[in-house]
Each structure stands twice: as C-alpha cells, then as structure tokens.
Amino acid sequence: MRRRLQALACIGSLAALSSISAPPTAAHAAGGAPETSLEGSQGGSAQACRVHAAEPSIDASGTIRGTASRAGCVQKALLRVRVQQVVAGPERTLKSGSRQLTNGRITATLPCSDTPRRYQVVALDDQGEENTSDSVLLSCEKPSSTRTGATRTATTRTAGASSAETEVVRLTNKARAAGGCRPLTHDAKLRTAADRHSADMAAKRYFDHTAKNGSSAGDRIQAAGFAPVRTWGENIAMGQRTAASVVQGWLNSPGHRANIMNCKFTHIGVGQHSTGPHWTQVFASH
Numbered sequence: 001m002r003r004r005l006q007a008l009a010c011i012g013s014l015a016a017l018s019s020i021s022a023p024p025t026a027a028h029a030a031g032g033a034p035e036t037s038l039e040g041s042q043g044g045s046a047q048a049c050r051v052h053a054a055e056p057s058i059d060a061s062g063t064i065r066g067t068a069s070r071a072g073c074v075q076k077a078l079l080r081v082r083v084q085q086v087v088a089g090p091e092r093t094l095k096s097g098s099r100q101l102t103n104g105r106i107t108a109t110l111p112c113s114d115t116p117r118r119y120q121v122v123a124l125d126d127q128g129e130e131n132t133s134d135s136v137l138l139s140c141e142k143p144s145s146t147r148t149g150a151t152r153t154a155t156t157r158t159a160g161a162s163s164a165e166t167e168v169v170r171l172t173n174k175a176r177a178a179g180g181c182r183p184l185t186h187d188a189k190l191r192t193a194a195d196r197h198s199a200d201m202a203a204k205r206y207f208d209h210t211a212k213n214g215s216s217a218g219d220r221i222q223a224a225g226f227a228p229v230r231t232w233g234e235n236i237a238m239g240q241r242t243a244a245s246v247v248q249g250w251l252n253s254p255g256h257r258a259n260i261m262n263c264k265f266t267h268i269g270v271g272q273h274s275t276g277p278h279w280t281q282v283f284a285s286h
Contacts, residue, residue, distance in 0.1 A: 051123040192225075
C-alpha cells in the first residue's frame with residue numbers, strides 16, 4: 001500500500017500547507033466565525049421544528065452521555081434519545097430515554113467501558129423528525145503502572161484514546177524531549193477533533209487537511225471546544241500500520257517534524273481509524 005503523509009501548521013492567523021513531496025504550496029486564513037450551535041441559532045425569523053443528536057461524550061465521572069434536543073417547535077411531542085454501539089450489522093442500543101416536551105433536551109447515560117468502542121447518538125420524536133450524530137471512539141481505561149527494576153512509572157490514557165493513539169503521543173513526546181521541548185498534554189478535546197477527521201477521511205475516502213464539508217483543522221479544533229487557540233498544527237497520514245511507523249514517517253519528513261518539534265505547542269490530540277489506516281495528529285496551545 002502506498003503510504004502518504006501531509007502536514008498543516010498554523011502560527012497566529014496564517015496557515016501553511018505542505019506535503020512530503022513538495023514545499024509549502026498554499027496559505028490559508030485560520031480561524032473565522034464558529035459554527036452556529038443549535039442552542040445559539042435563535043433569532044427573529046421563524047425556524048423549522050427539528051431534532052439534533054449531539055456526539056456522545058465522557059464526563060468527569062467516567063460516564064458516557066448521549067443528548068438529544070428539540071428546537072424551533074410549537075407543538076409538544078415525545079422526544080427519544082438512544083445511545084448506540086456501532087458494530088458490524090445493526091447498531092446496538094445500549095441506553096435510551098424519552099420525554100414529552102416542546103423544545104429542550106434529554107440525556108441518557110451509561111457506564112464507560114475499558115475497551116475502546118465506537119458510539120453514536122440517535123434523536124427522534126413522534127412527529128417523524130430524526131437525527132443521528134457522528135460516531136465517536138470512547139473508552140475509560142484506568143491509569144496503569146509498570147515496574148522496571150526499582151523504578152515505577154505511571155502510564156495514563158486520555159479518555160477515549162486507543163492504545164495506538166496513546167503510543168503516538170508517547171513517541172511524539174520522546175522525540176520532543178530529545179530536542180529540548182516539553183512534553184505535550186494529550187487533550188481530550190483535541191483528540192476528538194483528530195478522531196473526527198480520521199473517521200471522516202475513512203468514511204468518505206479522501207486524504208486531505210480540508211474536509212469534504214470545507215472545514216479546516218482550525219475549524220475542527222474550535223468545534224471540539226478547545227479554546228482559546230493561540231497556535232495550531234496538524235499532521236495526517238494513511239497506510240502506516242503501527243504507531244511507531246507513523247511517528248517515524250512524520251519525523252523523517254521536514255514539514256511534519258517541524259510540527260512535532262515546535263516547542264510553542266503545549267497540547268496534542270491523536271485520532272486513528274482502522275480503515276486505511278488513517279491517522280490525524282493535532283497540535284495546539286492556548
């Protein structure tokens with residue numbers, strides 16, 4: 001399989017796009033207005049009644065939360081929320097709930113599993129409105145420790161991160177330490193931004209920093225809730241089978257290595273999708 005790498009870096013308000021086969025080819029403005037959320041879309045004009053399913057998330061207590069909302073409606077209806085595990089064949093509904101309301105939201109919760117699993121949320125009402133969220137890979141593996149001689153070191157995993165994604169962070173920080181940079185914090189919000197992009201590239205069969213809907217890495221970081229953002233960067237890759245091979249590939253490429261060794265970055269998020277495989281590495285600082 002042909003393995004591919006691409007890097008995107010942003011400092012301040014300018015972003016430079018480069019690939020391993022060519023020098024930087026374009027400059028793009030970073031930032032821009034955030035996407036309008038369901039709750040923030042009220043105005044003077046009338047809205048159509050609709051339902052919305054928010055992507056599943058993990059709260060501080062290690063509980064998976066799936067939220068459905070209804071807005072712009074004038075008649076009361078039964079709103080249902082379902083938290084589903086995405087598997088081969090029909091999705092499995094793990095938790096559901098319902099409530100009569102005109103406009104508002106309901107949330108279903110369930111314990112988080114130590115094993116990474118992909119979840120989605122479905123929102124629907126008895127008026128025929130339905131919406132399904134993007135799927136998200138989530139897990140709540142507890143911190144573990146390993147003993148080497150008399151030295152005990154702790155290994156922690158960011159909520160939702162797979163072992164491969166955690167290993168990419170470890171190897172990235174190992175390279176940064178050798179270059180005199182401080183380790184990056186594996187941030188759950190940046191990991192969400194990275195995971196969404198890897199999943200989107202895999203599902204829609206493309207390989208680019210710009211998503212099919214036109215969003216940039218900066219847009220995805222902002223949409224995931226990482227704020228404020230002072231600087232950001234993104235590395236993507238496809239075809240590498242292991243964390244070690246993808247990190248080494250990035251380190252062997254000047255553009256990608258520049259992102260990894262940028263001491264101004266303080267946080268990182270990594271998303272890997274088995275199809276491809278597709279890898280996304282997002283960097284940012286407040």
